Amino acid sequence: MKIALLGYGTVGSGVYDLVIKNREKIRNKYNEDIEVIQILDRNIDRFKDLAHYNVFVDSIDKIINGKADIVIEMLGGVNPAYDFVKKSLLSKKHVITSNKDLIAEHGEELRKIARESGVRIAYEASVGGGIPVLKPLKESLVGNDILSIQAIINGTTNFILSKMYNENMEYSKVLKIAQDMGFAEADPTSDVKGYDAARKITILTDLGLDFKINWKDIYCEGIDNIDAQDIINAKNLNSKIKLIAFSKAVDNKLYIAVRPVVVKADSTLGKIDNEFNGVMITGDSVGEVLFYGKGAGKYPTASAVFGDIVDIIINKNESKIVLSKENYEFTYKYPFKSDWLVRVDSDDINKVTGKIFDIFSSNRVEITSFLSSGEIALKVSDINEYELEENLLKLKETGYLKAVKYFLIDNA
Amino acid sequence: MKIALLGYGTVGSGVYDLVIKNREKIRNKYNEDIEVIQILDRNIDRFKDLAHYNVFVDSIDKIINGKADIVIEMLGGVNPAYDFVKKSLLSKKHVITSNKDLIAEHGEELRKIARESGVRIAYEASVGGGIPVLKPLKESLVGNDILSIQAIINGTTNFILSKMYNENMEYSKVLKIAQDMGFAEADPTSDVKGYDAARKITILTDLGLDFKINWKDIYCEGIDNIDAQDIINAKNLNSKIKLIAFSKAVDNKLYIAVRPVVVKADSTLGKIDNEFNGVMITGDSVGEVLFYGKGAGKYPTASAVFGDIVDIIINKNESKIVLSKENYEFTYKYPFKSDWLVRVDSDDINKVTGKIFDIFSSNRVEITSFLSSGEIALKVSDINEYELEENLLKLKETGYLKAVKYFLIDNA
Structure with missing residues (x-):
């Protein structure tokens, strides 16, 4: 497996180190030789003191037209990573990326291109750094x-x-x-x-x-x-x-x-x-x-990238069809009943307290603290976010409120 | 993939349920049909009210000579699991097992047989139940x-x-x-x-x-x-x-x-x-x-077994060579310097305390509690288990000791 790195910053140099360190192990375990043959950087001169300076290149075309089997993208950000990764996949090179921006934005399309090109795109390092997730x-x-x-x-x-x-x-x-x-x-x-x-x-x-x-x-x-x-x-x-x-x-x-x-x-x-x-x-x-x-850091992230290299080496059959749940109703507000921590600032805390118990009459409301500032904190139970906001709107309409904020409570 | 289950207890029936439940998903994702075609039990009569009673068999030979691609062993214990698993592997059937006794005892041999037969043996469920480890x-x-x-x-x-x-x-x-x-x-x-x-x-x-x-x-x-x-x-x-x-x-x-x-x-x-x-x-x-x-339980364990089924379906290249670190020096006692919690019971706690400071003169010793029973608890620092035991032996030789016990302290 010949490898090209896009980027030689913290993570890139970490991946390079791990490839060197694990080369013999992978040869022994999987009868596969791994080698970094190209590293892309815009300004390769700054690496001229490195022993492996000869593998640095300053143009993506050299990599796209080169012999690498796997391209590892660690540039970060969507551009030019998106373009580089797409070209790599279309040239039938496997891609590994640690780039969550790229995957969150273009993951579906890139996976589709990978499938059509008969190669893989792997991105374990994009979530949780080195933690296998x-x-x-x-x-x-x-x-x-x-x-x-x-x-x-x-x-x-x-x-x-x-x-x-x-x-x-x-x-x-x-x-x-x-x-x-x-x-x-x-x-x-x-x-x-x-x-x-x-x-x-x-x-x-x-x-x-x-x-x-x-x-x-x-x-x-x-x-x-x-x-x-x-x-x-x-x-x-x-x-x-x-x-x-x-x-x-x-x-x-x-x-x-x-x-x-x-x-x-x-x-x-x-x-x-x-x-x-x-x-x-x-x-x-x-x-x-x-x-x-x-999770984060040079070698933890490189560890996740390296796991993806081996994942490509073991050449498993990837899931061919991408399932998508059409029947989900996606909601922007929390649609399940829950408890909430609500903080209310008012000109007249006594009056607003009365109003609160009035408006939330069908919910359990517990005042958890009277603050020296004149605010109160309360726990409102068993209500979803739509109803909560509706009730808080009614509260605002009383004219007593200076400010209100709330947090979801997870009682697990 | 045709599957045979050895055992239909808690885990076995859980695995059966998951195969039924996930059949369509696996067909969609991996274009592979999974089906339980045989279940081994010594006394199959007790299952005669089950709709799938027809798949129960009472002899391992029917499975060894049958059409199953994967044999899932959930009998527990070393015998007859060892014999059944070995025969299955030799008949070129993949094996999945949740049986830690079997793997701890015969894992190396069974993996060798699997490699030679060109099949796999997987045992995620043997450690941590459903937790992927x-x-x-x-x-x-x-x-x-x-x-x-x-x-x-x-x-x-x-x-x-x-x-x-x-x-x-x-x-x-x-x-x-x-x-x-x-x-x-x-x-x-x-x-x-x-x-x-x-x-x-x-x-x-x-x-x-x-x-x-x-x-x-x-x-x-x-x-x-x-x-x-x-x-x-x-x-x-x-x-x-x-x-x-x-x-x-x-x-x-x-x-x-x-x-x-x-x-x-x-x-x-x-x-x-x-x-x-x-x-x-x-x-x-x-x-x-x-x-x-x-970790433990019917469906958590079945979840791990099911993960192994898919691991076999994706048909990855397994590591061919089993590495073994020959250069490790394995030690029975804790060979690294550490802190220890030591508990001493003595006829004469004052005298023994003096002796302790004497014998452990090169270590930091801190008495953490005088117990009402007349015992003392102490923390001894920066000593390995060999030296600790040697010193405790010297302490015993003073004749003051009724009992001594100690625990390793992990300060992480």
């Missing part, structure tokens, strides 16, 4: 109907939320620390707005629930509006706020979202802290299984 | 040198230890409760003595570290000598006692064991409670990844 989901759990996927799948936001929880600090302060420590990027938008997690959950939902949806169409709420008081309100319920990327199917209703969720501190998801990732998959046969680890 | 370890993490495997992999003992910890109860009382609740068998020997976990860790070590060893040759200590005071002594260190099945390689020293280990209550392993299983794998590239879930 996609392959176990697709292959080991194939006997299951997947009922739900709940994932803490963005290390940056989990680190920030953990620190806010542990040290009672405000979001902006923690973000700064995370940036200083290298856990958040200078422009943290994609992480803190939930876009990164949204891309990953659509990839998981596609593979697990056979449901294809553009990540931009799902409900996506980040963590940048969470303040220290929200964390305290959750603590009062023995809970933490976690940024959960999830999809859940009940009957033929399917809900996919990225949003902050109040989870019990001692629950499986509640115990996933700091920069750790966890993907919890519930299947009708297997029940709940969790895949957990640090 | 063996395949991710073997395939997804293939780019790693596996440095260690630490597993809580016996639900019965983890349930018992969790209940002892949470409710300060004695072992015998909790065992009784576990038996009443169906979490422990009437004869719990194989679980509580650690034999079940020992079989599983040798299977994991074989696949992960390429090291083959008979499970009977490894150090195996169960939980039946742990009393409420041991749990309290661990609690004093913010820790729990867990039955850990583990293997760990440093340089060329390899240690495999099943033994109670003192782990921090808030560590990854410490948070795995009740009947849950968790397998933590540390690879040199990926770092730590954890596979976690309930």
Whole structure:
């Protein structure tokens, strides 16, 4: 197997190292020789001191027209990765990518091209970094109907939320620390707005629930509006706020979202802290299984890419037909009855409290804290998000409200 | 793919159900028809009310000489499973088994026969029930040198230890409760003595570290000598006692064991409670990844077996050569420096305390509790098990000791 790398940054050089390190092992185990024959970079001069400088090329055409059997794309972003990957597949080269943007945006089309060209496209590293998730989901759990996927799948936001929880600090302060420590990027938008997690959950939902949806169409709420008081309100319920990327199917209703969720501190998801990732998959046969680890980083990601190399070497028959559940009714708001943590700020907290009990008369409402600021936090039970919003709208119409916000509570 | 089931107990009927349920899905995805054509049972009369009674047979010869492509063995125990599986492989039938006794005892030989016969033997369900572990370890993490495997992999003992910890109860009382609740068998020997976990860790070590060893040759200590005071002594260190099945390689020293280990209550392993299983794998590239879930039960186990059916359908090239690390020096005692929780009962606790500081003069020793019974618990740091035992022997020779016991402490 001759390999071409697109990109020689952190992950690219990690993959190169693993190919060197494991070459003999793969020769022994699978009677297959693996070798990196080309590496694409725009500015190859900067690598001229490397012993393998001779394999660097500065044009994608040299790779497309070259002898590589596998092209490994680690450029990130949709362009020019999309073009390069498409050309590689059309030239009957297998493709491995760690690029979640690319797969979330163009996965279906690229898989179709791969099938038609008789090659494979693999992207284990796009979700959960080094933690094996996609392959176990697709292959080991194939006997299951997947009922739900709940994932803490963005290390940056989990680190920030953990620190806010542990040290009672405000979001902006923690973000700064995370940036200083290298856990958040200078422009943290994609992480803190939930876009990164949204891309990953659509990839998981596609593979697990056979449901294809553009990540931009799902409900996506980040963590940048969470303040220290929200964390305290959750603590009062023995809970933490976690940024959960999830999809859940009940009957033929399917809900996919990225949003902050109040989870019990001692629950499986509640115990996933700091920069750790966890993907919890519930299947009708297997029940709940969790895949957990640090995920990100040079060698963890390279480890996932390397697993895909071997997956191509073992040359298995891929599923030929892509199933898509047509009968799912996809909803943008949470359509199932649940509990909610609601925070209300009002000019007249007494009057608004009366109104709350009035408007939510058919739901259990429990005031969980009166805040010194004059706000109240309450837990509203057994209501879906449509009804909740409708009731909160009625509350707004009373004219007493200064502000209201709410979080889904997961009682599992 | 025509399938024959050996055994129609809990797991067997679960697998039957999953084959029926997933038949159309597999036809759609892999263009392959799966069908159970034979089921072996000694007493087939008891199934005569089943709609599929016609597929039951009472002789293995009918299966060996029959048309099945895959034989799924769920009889448990080594005999007659060993004979039946061997015959099936020799007749060029793929074999799937959930039988850890069989694989731990005869796995290497059976894999050799399978290779020579051009068929496969798969046994994902033998470790961790429904949790995907063996395949991710073997395939997804293939780019790693596996440095260690630490597993809580016996639900019965983890349930018992969790209940002892949470409710300060004695072992015998909790065992009784576990038996009443169906979490422990009437004869719990194989679980509580650690034999079940020992079989599983040798299977994991074989696949992960390429090291083959008979499970009977490894150090195996169960939980039946742990009393409420041991749990309290661990609690004093913010820790729990867990039955850990583990293997760990440093340089060329390899240690495999099943033994109670003192782990921090808030560590990854410490948070795995009740009947849950968790397998933590540390690879040199990926770092730590954890596979976690309930594991056992009818449909979880059937889910793993079904994953193996599809693994055979996708017809991948299996690793041809079985690697074995010849250069490992396998040790029966823990050869690495560690901390230990030591419990000493003595006729003269003052004198023995002096002797302890004397004998362990080159180690840090911290007395963690004086017990009302007159015993003491202490933490001895930075010493391997050989030196620890040597020192404890010297302590015994003083004549002051009534009893001594110790636990490995894992500070991770």
